[in-house]
Amino acid sequence: MSDDFLEDAGLDTLAIRAGIQRTHEGEHSEPIFTTSSYVFSSAAEAAARFAGNSPGNVYSRYTNPSVRLFQERIAALEGAEAAVATASGMAAILSTCMAHLQSGDHIVCSRSVFGTTTVLFTRYMEKFGVSVSLVPLTDLEAWRAAIRPRTKLLFVETPSNPLCEIADIASLARIARDAGSYLVVDNCFCTPALQRPLELGADLVIHSATKYLDGQGRCLGGAVVGRFDLVDPILGFVRTCGPSMSPFNAWVFSKGLETLRLRMDAHSASALELAHFLAERSEVENVFYAGLPQHPGYELAKAQQRAFGGVLSFRVKGDKAAAWRFIDAMKIMSLTANLGDVKTTIVHPATTTHGRLSPEEKAAAGITDNLIRIAVGLEDLTDLKKDLQRGFAALG
Ligand SMILES: *Cc1c(COP(=O)(O)O)cnc(C)c1O
Numbered sequence: 571m572s573d574d575f576l577e578d579a580g581l582d583t584l585a586i587r588a589g590i591q592r593t594h595e596g597e598h599s600e601p602i603f604t605t606s607s608y609v610f611s612s613a614a615e616a617a618a619r620f621a622g623n624s625p626g627n628v629y630s631r632y633t634n635p636s637v638r639l640f641q642e643r644i645a646a647l648e649g650a651e652a653a654v655a656t657a658s659g660m661a662a663i664l665s666t667c668m669a670h671l672q673s674g675d676h677i678v679c680s681r682s683v684f685g686t687t688t689v690l691f692t693r694y695m696e697k698f699g700v701s702v703s704l705v706p707l708t709d710l711e712a713w714r715a716a717i718r719p720r721t722k723l724l725f726v727e728t729p730s731n732p733l734c735e736i737a738d739i740a741s742l743a744r745i746a747r748d749a750g751s752y753l754v755v756d757n758c759f760c761t762p763a764l765q766r767p768l769e770l771g772a773d774l775v776i777h778s779a780t781k782y783l784d785g786q787g788r789c790l791g792g793a794v795v796g797r798f799d800l801v802d803p804i805l806g807f808v809r810t811c812g813p814s815m816s817p818f819n820a821w822v823f824s825k826g827l828e829t830l831r832l833r834m835d836a837h838s839a840s841a842l843e844l845a846h847f848l849a850e851r852s853e854v855e856n857v858f859y860a861g862l863p864q865h866p867g868y869e870l871a872k873a874q875q876r877a878f879g880g881v882l883s884f885r886v887k888g889d890k891a892a893a894w895r896f897i898d899a900m901k902i903m904s905l906t907a908n909l910g911d912v913k914t915t916i917v918h919p920a921t922t923t924h925g926r927l928s929p930e931e932k933a934a935a936g937i938t939d940n941l942i943r944i945a946v947g948l949e950d951l952t953d954l955k956k957d958l959q960r961g962f963a964a965l966g
Contacts, residue, residue, distance in 0.1 A: 581647060581763065582708050585827045589642030602821040603635045632809040636817035640824045644783070644793050647762040647827065648775050652801035654808055655820060655965045659758065659778025661813035662792030663687055663725075664694075666754060668811070669803040670722060673699030675816035678716045680707040680737065682730035682935050684754065684778075685924040688835070691725075707735045708867070713742060717749045724749075728765075730872065732883040732919045732943035733936050734858045736867025741875055743771025752800065758782070760798070762874070763834040764876045774800055779819075781910025782880075785833050787827045789819040833912070837880030840954070841946040845882050847955055853938065853962050855885040879910055883919070883943040887955060890939035893918055893966055897942060899964035902957045903947060909945030914954055916944050926959075 590600065592810035608627040610616035618624035637655050645653035656662040667690075671677070681704045691702040700807060703716040703804035704814045707730055713777050713821075728737035740757060756776040761783065767775050777783060781793035792815075794804050806841055808814055840860070845859035845938050860871035861878030871878055888953055903916040906922050918925060924937045932938075946954070 576646065577642045582831055584646040585643065585830055586788075588646035589639040589824070591639070591894055593820040600636070600639055600824055603630075603817050604813065605632050605634075605817075630817065630885045631812055631814050631914065632759065632774075634814075634820070634825070637815050637820040638955045639791070640820040640827075641813070643824055644762075644779075645795055647830070648757075648768055648795045649762075649766055650768055650775070650801075650942045651798040652794075653780075653793050654794040654801050654805040655815035655823075656789065656808055657792070657813040657815055659684075659756075659776065659780055659788045659792035660686055660690065661808075662776050662794045663690060663756075663776070665804050665807045665811075665813060666794050667691075667700070669807040670752065670800075671700050673704070674720055675700050675722045676718045676720045677702045677706055677725055678721055678723040678725075680715060680727060681705060681931075682707050682733060682735055682966060683727045684723065684731050685927060686758070687725070687727070687921075688931070689926055698828065706934075707737050710738065710741050710745065711746050715743070717751075721749050723752045724751055724753045726753070726755070729759050729760070729860055729867070729879055731759065731881065732858070732923070732941065734865070734879075734882060735865070736860050736870045738870055738873075739767050739770040739772055742802070743773075746773065746859065747771070759881055760877050761830055761834055762833040764838070764879060765874060768796060770789050771872060773797070778910075779815075779823045779826075780908070782830065782834065783826050783910075784821050785829065785856055785910065785912060787908055787911035787913065790921070791815050791818075791819045791823055813898050815903075823867050834880070836948050837875060837946055838877035839949055840946075840948070841882050842878060843882045843951055844944065844946055844954060844958070848882075849886050853960060855887050855888055858882060880946045882946065883941055885938060886942065886965060888940055888965065890920070891920075891940050895964045895966075896961035899958060899960040900957050902953055903944065909939050909943075910943065912948045914944065914947035914949055914957075916942060919943050 611722035641653040705712040752773035755772040774796040777793040842861040
């Protein structure tokens, strides 16, 4: 980080102050640099910039001041040397693979990652000769047993989507280190406000900025954060192949980061209360939220997270039709697959976010037909509870 005075600053100060470089206009709020290219003061300067011998912008696929601000701010929050911003969370994962893998390499990935991540690894990475082993998130022996001589990446998401399983990041980091590979943690559900995987030994952190970093469901974006020597090759891929973040989106995310910790605490408090509310209902078979003491990941989550996050899921007693009736009875909660929004969202994973998985993959990942996921927003809790009561009434 370039700002020395922020070296020992707290998370909120970093979220609001890191990465600012004012222009000669002296603006207080961060501007949006909507420019595709940059002018040089002389032919010699142009030549030096293109050759990489002089710092400064050349073209916005490479660097852009608004994108740089976002990169520095998210790196500061994760306690990292560097970050690269991407057009989406999936672009962040793809770019990590393209930069660090080659044909013949192998990935070990948790079975319960974001559905599209599984599709990226199994359908597209395998096309280019990269093989993938899917393992149960919490079974450290299975992670160890899956390691092969060419294992380059261990990929995990914690808490997992949608069942909120908790991975032991420090233990996975040791397994990765022993295998000479890198641990990549998708930190989308916690954000650095609740969990800092690099401090626990992870090598790279992935973000879908689309979710909590924005916080209001406006823009698509992603980031990869970590040591300079691991992030730099990813930046090389992004600037060459083009999944760069737009300056407008970067600006939205930078402003989103300013309120990240406050929002994450509020999301977590509301989710915890709704998890207890749901757990007490006789119509509910199971609630999946690591903030409930009966959750198998409770102690681990307490040790590696500041709070339990905003996403929970539950199984209603009954079948798919029951789950759909429950969801269709909502008046406030939005029926949409997005999460990390001030607006509460509700979704049926088996037929939406995880709909592309085979029946066997769904069964292995615990995505049953009666499972419902809620990403708790910041509306009044009494109104959200009224919505859930409408759902229970619809179960009949
Ligand atoms: C949404 C999501 C992604 C993908 O991000 P996009 O911005 O939609 O491409 C990756 N991981 C997790 C955990 C997500 O929730």
